[in-house]
Amino acid sequence: MSRPVTKKPAAKGEYIETDSGNKVSRRSAITGTANITLGGRTVIMADVVLRGDLHSTRPTASSSGKEGTPTSISIGKCTVISTGSVLKPPCRMSRGVPNFYPMKIGDNVFIGPNCVISAIAISSHVHIGANVTIHAFAVIKENVKILPNTVVPSAMVIAPGSVVGGRPAQIVGEVGEGWGVSGGGAGNGLGVGGGGEEKWVEGGDLRELVRSIK
Amino acid sequence: MAQAFPYTYYACNCFDSNTSGKRAAAVLQEAADEDEGTFDPRSPRANYQLYPLEHLLYCEDCQQIRCPRCQIEETLNWYCPSCLFEVPSSVVKSDGNRCNRSCFSCPLCTSPMQTFSLDPTGESGPPFILECQYCRWSTVEIGIEFEKGQGISAQLARIGNGGKPLPSHKERDKERERRKELEARKRDGRELFSPSTETTHTDKDEGPPSHDDLFASLSAFYKSQVESQTSASPFSSHDINFSSPSAYSRIMNLYSTSGPKKKQRPKPTAMREAASALEGLTLHDPSADTAAIERLKRDGWASTISPAQKRAQPNPSVRFTSDLRPLATLLCTKRSKRCRSCRQILTKPEAKITSTRYKIKLLALNHIPRLSIRALASDTPVPGSSRPPAKVFDYNALKPGIPTHFLFHMSNPLFDPIKVTLATPSTTPGKVQSRVTILCPQFDVGANTDIWDDALNMPAKRGSLLSDQAPQIEAGKIWDRGRNWTSVAVEIVPGFLDESARVEAETPGRGGPLEEDDDVLEIPVFVRIEYEADTGADERGLVDSKGGKGEKEKREEAFWTVVGVGRIKGS
Numbered sequence: 001m002s003r004p005v006t007k008k009p010a011a012k013g014e015y016i017e018t019d020s021g022n023k024v025s026r027r028s029a030i031t032g033t034a035n036i037t038l039g040g041r042t043v044i045m046a047d048v049v050l051r052g053d054l055h056s057t058r059p060t061a062s063s064s065g066k067e068g069t070p071t072s073i074s075i076g077k078c079t080v081i082s083t084g085s086v087l088k089p090p091c092r093m094s095r096g097v098p099n100f101y102p103m104k105i106g107d108n109v110f111i112g113p114n115c116v117i118s119a120i121a122i123s124s125h126v127h128i129g130a131n132v133t134i135h136a137f138a139v140i141k142e143n144v145k146i147l148p149n150t151v152v153p154s155a156m157v158i159a160p161g162s163v164v165g166g167r168p169a170q171i172v173g174e175v176g177e178g179w180g181v182s183g184g185g186a187g188n189g190l191g192v193g194g195g196g197e198e199k200w201v202e203g204g205d206l207r208e209l210v211r212s213i214k
Numbered sequence: 215m216a217q218a219f220p221y222t223y224y225a226c227n228c229f230d231s232n233t234s235g236k237r238a239a240a241v242l243q244e245a246a247d248e249d250e251g252t253f254d255p256r257s258p259r260a261n262y263q264l265y266p267l268e269h270l271l272y273c274e275d276c277q278q279i280r281c282p283r284c285q286i287e288e289t290l291n292w293y294c295p296s297c298l299f300e301v302p303s304s305v306v307k308s309d310g311n312r313c314n315r316s317c318f319s320c321p322l323c324t325s326p327m328q329t330f331s332l333d334p335t336g337e338s339g340p341p342f343i344l345e346c347q348y349c350r351w352s353t354v355e356i357g358i359e360f361e362k363g364q365g366i367s368a369q370l371a372r373i374g375n376g377g378k379p380l381p382s383h384k385e386r387d388k389e390r391e392r393r394k395e396l397e398a399r400k401r402d403g404r405e406l407f408s409p410s411t412e413t414t415h416t417d418k419d420e421g422p423p424s425h426d427d428l429f430a431s432l433s434a435f436y437k438s439q440v441e442s443q444t445s446a447s448p449f450s451s452h453d454i455n456f457s458s459p460s461a462y463s464r465i466m467n468l469y470s471t472s473g474p475k476k477k478q479r480p481k482p483t484a485m486r487e488a489a490s491a492l493e494g495l496t497l498h499d500p501s502a503d504t505a506a507i508e509r510l511k512r513d514g515w516a517s518t519i520s521p522a523q524k525r526a527q528p529n530p531s532v533r534f535t536s537d538l539r540p541l542a543t544l545l546c547t548k549r550s551k552r553c554r555s556c557r558q559i560l561t562k563p564e565a566k567i568t569s570t571r572y573k574i575k576l577l578a579l580n581h582i583p584r585l586s587i588r589a590l591a592s593d594t595p596v597p598g599s600s601r602p603p604a605k606v607f608d609y610n611a612l613k614p615g616i617p618t619h620f621l622f623h624m625s626n627p628l629f630d631p632i633k634v635t636l637a638t639p640s641t642t643p644g645k646v647q648s649r650v651t652i653l654c655p656q657f658d659v660g661a662n663t664d665i666w667d668d669a670l671n672m673p674a675k676r677g678s679l680l681s682d683q684a685p686q687i688e689a690g691k692i693w694d695r696g697r698n699w700t701s702v703a704v705e706i707v708p709g710f711l712d713e714s715a716r717v718e719a720e721t722p723g724r725g726g727p728l729e730e731d732d733d734v735l736e737i738p739v740f741v742r743i744e745y746e747a748d749t750g751a752d753e754r755g756l757v758d759s760k761g762g763k764g765e766k767e768k769r770e771e772a773f774w775t776v777v778g779v780g781r782i783k784g785s
Contacts, residue, residue: 153325159295176270
C-alpha cells in the first residue's frame with residue numbers, strides 16, 4: 001500500500017541480496033557456507049543458524065567420482081526461513097563416529113520462527129509453523145502443514161497432504177484440495193492482505209512474500 | 215479456536231437431512247424462515263456448514279459450492295503413510311488396513327519405531343529390537359527380540375510378549391482339531407475309563423486362551439456352522455457368504471410367490487452358539503480379575519495404559535503396559551470426490567502414490583470470490599520477521615465500545631466482472647452484540663484478466679487503481695480497488711462483555727453468563743454476486759471453433775460467509 005512507512009530500516013539494509021535473488025540477513029549465523037546451496041529467491045532471516053559445517057565426513061570419491069565440497073544443506077527456490085530457526089543436518093553414530101547426512105529442503109517452503117529442524121528431507125510447498133521441532137531423519141513430503149509448537153519425532157515420514165500437530169506429531173487432518181492455490185492468481189492469503197500486496201497463501205507460491213521482505 | 219484471526223468461513227447451503235421427515239409445507243416454511251433470517255454462526259448446526267474456502271469444491275453442473283458433506287468419496291488406492299508403498303485392495307481385504315512391511319508405531323506415544331541392533335560387538339547383527347526414538351519405549355520392555363532386521367511384522371506375528379512363540383493360523387487350527395478329537399474320544403470312552411489326568415493337566419498349564427486363539431476358534435466355529443446350514447439348503451450358492459438361517463429364510467420369503475405355503479416348509483434349525491472353549495466360548499474367570507487387582511496393588515497405576523493407548527491396540531482387552539504390542543501403521547487412502555447430486559467428478563488425484571497432482575480439480579477458490587477482512591489501522595506484518603511492523607493491530611484485544619474501522623477485501627477469480635452486494639445484520643448474533651456497518655455494501659469487482667495486463671497497462675502502479683489521493687472513509691464509496699479486487703470499509707463497534715446480563719433482562723434467552731468463545735466477534739455476511747458469463751463456458755473450445763462468441767447469460771450466486779474479526783477484550 002502506498003501509505004508511508006514510519007521507520008526506514010538501516011541504510012545498509014537488513015538483507016544481502018545475491019545475484020540469484022537470495023536474501024540473507026546480516027544478522028544470521030551461517031557456518032560452512034561452502035556446503036550450503038540456496039536455490040534462488042530464498043530468504044534467510046535474522047538469527048537463523050545454518051550449520052553447513054556439519055557435513056558428511058565419509059569419503060565420497062567412490063560414489064561421484066570427483067572430489068568436491070560435500071553439501072550439507074541444500075535449499076530450493078522461494079523458501080523462507082524465519083527468525084531464530086536452526087537448521088542442523090541430521091547425525092547418526094556409525095561405528096562410534098558421528099556421521100552427518102545432507103539435508104534437503106524443497107521450493108516454496110515456509111519455516112516459521114524459532115524452529116529447530118534436523119529433517120533429512122522437506123519437500124516443496126510445506127508450511128511449518130512457529131516453534132516446531134523436527135528431529136533427525138524425519139521426511140516431510142509435499143503439501144504438508146505442520147501446526148505451531150509441534151514436535152516431529154525422528155524418522156517420521158509425513159505423507160503428502162497431511163496436517164500434523166502435537167507432541168509427538170500425529171496426523172490431525174488433511175489439507176484441502178485448495179492448499180496452496182491462491183484465488184484466481186491474486187487472492188489474498190488468509191485474509192491478511194488488504195491492499196493487493198500480500199499475494200501469498202500457506203503452501204502456495206511464496207514469490208510475493210519473498211518480494212515483500214526487505 | 216486454532217485458526218488465527220482474522221478468518222473467513224464459507225457456509226455451504228447443503229440441506230440438513232433432518233427436515234426430510236417433516237411435511238412439505240413445514241419444510242417450505244422453514245426454508246422461508248431460513249431465507250428471511252440471518253445466519254447464526256453460533257448455532258450448533260453452523261459447525262457442519264462452515265468451511266474455509268480452501269476446503270470447498272465447486273460443481274460446475276449444479277453451479278453450487280460443494281462441501282465435504284455434499285461430496286461422495288471414492289477410494290482410488292490404499293497406501294502406507296510411513297513407507298509410501300501402495301497396498302493392493304485385495305491385500306487390504308484379506309489382511310486388514312495395516313501395513314505389513316516393517317512400519318510400526320509406538321504403542322505409548324504413537325511415534326514411528328525404528329529397528330536397532332543390540333549386538334554387543336558393535337557390528338549390526340542380531341538380536342534386533344524395535345525402539346521408539348521419542349519416548350524410548352522398546353520391545354525389550356515386553357521381552358521381544360528379533361533374529362533378523364528385515365520382515366519385522368512376520369517375526370512379530372510369531373512372538374508373543376515375553377518371547378514365547380505364538381502359533382500360526384495353521385498350527386492353531388491343527389491344535390484345535392487335535393484337542394477336539396481328544397475331547398470326543400474322551401466323551402466316548404467315559405464308561406471305559408476315568409478321564410485321563412494328563413490332558414487336564416496340560417490344559418491347566420496353558421492358562422486362559424489368548425485373544426487370538428479365541429478369535430480363531432470362534433471364527434472356525436461359525437464357519438462350520440454356516441457350512442452345515444448351507445449344505446442342507448438346496449439354494450446354497452457360493453456367493454452368499456454369510457448364509458445364516460435368518461438370511462436363508464429371508465431369501466426364501468423373497469422368492470416364494472405363495473404366502474400361505476410358507477408354513478409348509480420346514481423351519482431351518484437355529485444356529486447353535488459356541489458352547490465350549492474349543493468353539494471360542496470364554497467364561498468369565500474371577501481369578502483373572504483378582505490377579506489384575508493384585509497386580510495393580512503391586513505395580514500401581516504406572517503399569518496400566520491410558521484409554522487412548524488401549525483403543526489403539528488390536529486386542530481390546532489389554533490393561534497393563536506389559537501387554538502392549540507395537541502397532542502396525544494404519545493405511546491411508548487416495549480418494550476422488552464426486553458431487554452428491556449430479557455425480558460429476560469434482561476432484562480426481564493421479565493414481566500414483568508419489569504424485570501430488572490432480573487430473574481433475576474443481577475448486578471453489580476458482581469460482582467464488584474471496585472475502586477477507588483486515589484492520590485498517592495496521593500494516594500487514596511480515597510473518598516470522600523479527601522487526602515488528604510500525605503498527606500492529608491486536609485482533610485478540612478488540613476494544614469494546616470504540617468504533618474501529620476494518621476493510622472487507624473482495625477478490626474475484628472469475629474471468630467476468632462481478633457485481634457484489636454484501637449484507638450483514640446491524641448487530642451480531644450471540645450474547646455480545648456488536649454493531650456492524652458496511653459503508654459501501656454494493657460495488658463492482660473487476661474481472662480476473664491476465665496478470666500481465668496490469669503490468670502492461672499501468673507499469674507504475676502494481677496495486678491500487680484509485681490511489682491518486684489517499685483513500686477516505688466515506689459512506690457509499692469504495693476504499694480502494696485493483697485489477698480484480700475491491701475493498702470497502704466497515705465500521706465495527708465491538709460490544710461490551712459485561713453487558714450481556716442487561717441484555718438478558720431485556721430479552722430473555724439472548725444474554726446470560728458468558729461461555730467460552732462468546733467474546734469472539736464473528737460477523738455473518740451475506741454475499742450475493744451477479745455476473746454475465748458466456749453460456750457455453752464449458753464448451754468454450756467448441757464455441758470458438760464455430761467462430762461466434764456465445765451469447766451472455768446472467769448468473770447469480772449467493773451464500774453466507776462468517777468473518778471472524780477477533781476477540782473482544784474484557785474490561
